[in-house]
Amino acid sequence: MKIVNAKVFTPEFIFKDGEICVDKEQFAAVSPDVSKIDAKGLYAIPGLIDIHFHGAVGYDFMDGTKEALRSIAAYEASVGVTSICPATMTMGKEDILKACANARDFKPDDKCSSLVGINMEGPFLSAQKLGAQNPDFVMKPDAEFFRKAQAASGNKIKLLAIAPDTENALNVIAKLKDEVLCSIAHTCCDYDTAVKAIAEGATHLTHLYNAMPPLYHRDPGPIAAGSDANWCEAEIICDGIHVHPAAVRAAFRLFGADRMILISDSMMACGLEDGVYQLGGQKVTVTHRKALLDNGTIAGSATNLFSCMKTAVQKMGIALESAVRCATYNPARSIKILDKVGTIEPGKQADLLLLDDNLDIKALLLRGKWLFNEI
Structure with a gap:
């Protein structure tokens, strides 16, 4: 053809x-x-690649069932996200292992996106910056538990979220940097601690601006540390709720289009009507696409990656070429699957949107x- x-x-x-x-x-x-x-x-354009999202159409990756994973993958394919790397939540160890094992042998049918990895977002996070993560299951970073989860997944975990300010975090980053892409996430760390984490091998920032200290001129924090390190990349949620358009444009100036990655961070309400849902065992109420815990914390998004990319272009002033790059090539490069997807080139998987x-x-x-x- x-x-x-x-x-x-x-x-x-x-x-x-x-x-x-x-x-x-x-x-x-x-x-x-x-x-x-x-x-x-x-x-x-190439099919989109979402390396950070939790669920859609009433299902969550942490459900750990074939039905959930297939339903999520079918929805994502239908909206142009042809490669997926769903994320865990901060839940019990057995729940995390179950979700990882469920993904191990997933084979997409003709209507499903390709499962290209797992993003292990919990449980190695700061209790002070949990966002919508469950405080009951926070753990200090543990290389051996990561390796147990990795074995359960069949080596599908591509990203590991770690708060650098937590006990033993820098040592764990140093131990695992050659096994997985470590990401600064859900953290209270200052600039100097973030610099140390990046030097040890954490070269990725999870959902920039969210669940981290802001960029402040006398205490610049992890955002400035990531911008300073020209090998460090950053995710961003462009749903129009998580990050103001001006802050999105500022992030692109700080990091450049070559280091930005569009993500959705969507939860099970994505693709459904407003209502009451669950995320990591916690109640989430969605109104006009805004997902909130009972305490008012934003709990993931109810917007898919294609819609986020479109919003970035049409409402945030990001060039189409930059937005497409950040939803295709950059995420593929980030999790080392660029040999298979991410561009329209001979030999690559034929995923394409018109x-x-x-x-x-x-x-x-x-x-x-x-x-x-x-x-």
Whole structure:
């Protein structure tokens, strides 16, 4: 199959008129299938990659069931997120191990996103910056428990959240930096502690601005430490609720589009109506897409990654090329799956979205097959 006349997002992060060949499940230099799809006037971008979210359509990754994981993966595929790396929560050890083991042998069907990893967000967090994480299950960082979870997952854990200000955190980062991408998260750490954590190997910041000290001119904290280290990257939630548009633009200036990663941090309410839901065993009330614990704490998002990317462009002033890069190439590079997904190149998995000028999805290719095509 050949897709012609599209404005193709290239590995150089620009749009260029061109054509795309697909052979079975991969992009190819040529295709034995002579059929053509005319994508005139449409943008062609890689399938999106969400490396930090918890659930959707009434299910949570921590449910630890095949039904939950399949339902989440099917929803994400339907909204253009073709590769997923769902996150754990701060819950009991057995719950974490169950969720990891459930993901171990997940095989997507034709309607499901590819499971490309696990983000272990809890339980090694600061009790003072938990956000929506459950305080009953916080643990000090423990390399051996991480390794137990990693073994249960079949080595699927790609990201590990650690608060550098907690007991033994820097030692654990140093021990694990060659085994997993360590991320500064849910922390009260100051600038100097964050610098030490980055030097030990924590080169990622979890949902920038959220659950960390703010950027203050006499006490700049982990945001400035991450910006100073040009090998450190940062996630950001662009749902229009977690971070003000001006702060999103400031983050892109601090880190550059090459180091920003768009995430959704969505919870089970994503894709559903307002109502009462659960996150990490805690009640969450969602009103007008805003998810809150009973104490008023924002509890994840109710917005998928594609909608976050669209919001970043249409309401926050982020260039389309930058937003696409930060939802495709950058997350793939971050968790070391860029050899498989993240760009439209021969040999890569054929995940692709065709968008109109309003950035609405007109067609969606999932592993070489049309999930839908309205052209």
